[in-house]
Amino acid sequence: MVDSGFVTTGEYRTLLASYADVRGLEGPITVSSTNGHLESGAAEATTGTADETQIGGAPLDEATRLATESREASHTDGTVQIDSIDDLVEHFITAGRKGVAINRYKGLGEMNADQLWATTMKPGTRTLLQVRAEDAEAADEMFETLMGEKVEPRREFIEKNALNVRNLDV
Structure with missing residues (x-):
């Protein structure tokens, strides 16, 4: 059941706009996934090198340089048969939650060193603005x-x- 408060949210507007794209779909639907497979060269374009990243003008240490080197990721292809829009929504919700753990911190001081590195400091995955x-x-x-x-x-x-x-x- 949807209450009147939901229809005023940004999520509702996004959902309504997306509905136009899927309303004509009828089962069975085949969903194919590549689990984040990047075309060759795309990974290098999104990851900076240690030479490009500096803190306070000083080059980064050996550990940071190694962390920025590209690694081959395992990619698996998968195909799933889906019979209804409800199953399609459930499939994408489940897929979106795979491997996701949400932790909330009020400040960086609440993290241990490994968590801080994995979430904030790792040059291969961080975004500096x-x-x-x-x-x-x-x-x-x-x-x-x-x-x-x-x-x-x-x-x-x-x-x-x-x-x-x-x-x-x-």
Whole structure:
């Protein structure tokens, strides 16, 4: 059962837009997967080398260099017969959860060294983004609105922008 609150969410809008793509499908459906198989050369394009990644201007150590080298991953092809849209949805939900463990941390200090390396520091899988405040005054105002002690500006911001949320981590 779907309540009225759900139809105002970003997930509902995404689901509704996706429905147009699948509404005409009837079983049986064959789903083929390659488990993340990349075409040759694609893995190298997405992974930086140790020479390209530096911390504070200093080259990275040997362990970091080895972590960035590409490795051959095992890829298995699979084909599944699906008889209905409900089975198709269940298949993709199950496939999406395979090998996924969700851990939540309030800060990096809660992780042990192995967890920090695997989730944050490993050069082969991390994403580094440089954040710049082009307009320091606007950035300060936004920071104060969202993180400041005054509740009213934060509440107004949330009310104004709540329907624009795409990925909410609760």
